[in-house]
Amino acid sequence: AQSVAQPEDQVNVAEGNPLTVKCTYSVSGNPYLFWYVQYPNRGLQFLLKYITGDNLVKGSYGFEAEFNKSQTSFHLKKPSALVSDSALYFCAVRDAYNFNKFYFGSGTKLNVKP
């Protein structure tokens, strides 16, 4: 069965510091991994994805994610956090057999303090 785990409910970081939001996955076959961000009272917005190729994926708003096959992880990173990055972040994996099914993690609330 496919699944995604986000082990941290909340991550606190000071503005200007690097941030990491963790995600581990379990999937049959090659993983298709995604990160989405949700601002208050808004829908989910796509940030980046890993399909194949380079393990370091760059996305929107200066975010990047590192795919690690041996650790089955896909952590979201940013070198210098902004207060405006404060939001809820979701990791997702596509079903290996049904391209229309996505499995989401429980979400991590990122708080960036000035």
Add this chain to the structure above:
Amino acid sequence: NAGVTQTPKFQVLKTGQSMTLQCAQDMNHEYMSWYRQDPGMGLRLIHYSVGAGITDQGEVPNGYNVSRSTTEDFPLRLLSAAPSQTSVYFCASRPEGTPGTEAFFGQGTRLTVV
């Protein structure tokens, strides 16, 4: 370009009432889906559709019906609302194509069943 539009944004229902959550997209996407978002549980797939006339169940389909008569619209029907259906509902669409294509989300409908 409106993207994915959900109506209403907020709704309060009494137990046993029925209602339809509307979802429309103007991107000519073949794939559409409905998720519910509950605290600490991320997004869970309710139903999805791969094209007009074709629908299938997701992880949590009980208590919900869908139909897809056009490419643009994918309404979600609650036949007899229950307090357990209090949640935030998101509609998403995705273009046909490579399996790594990301989904586009609406802004959500916050439903409270009393």
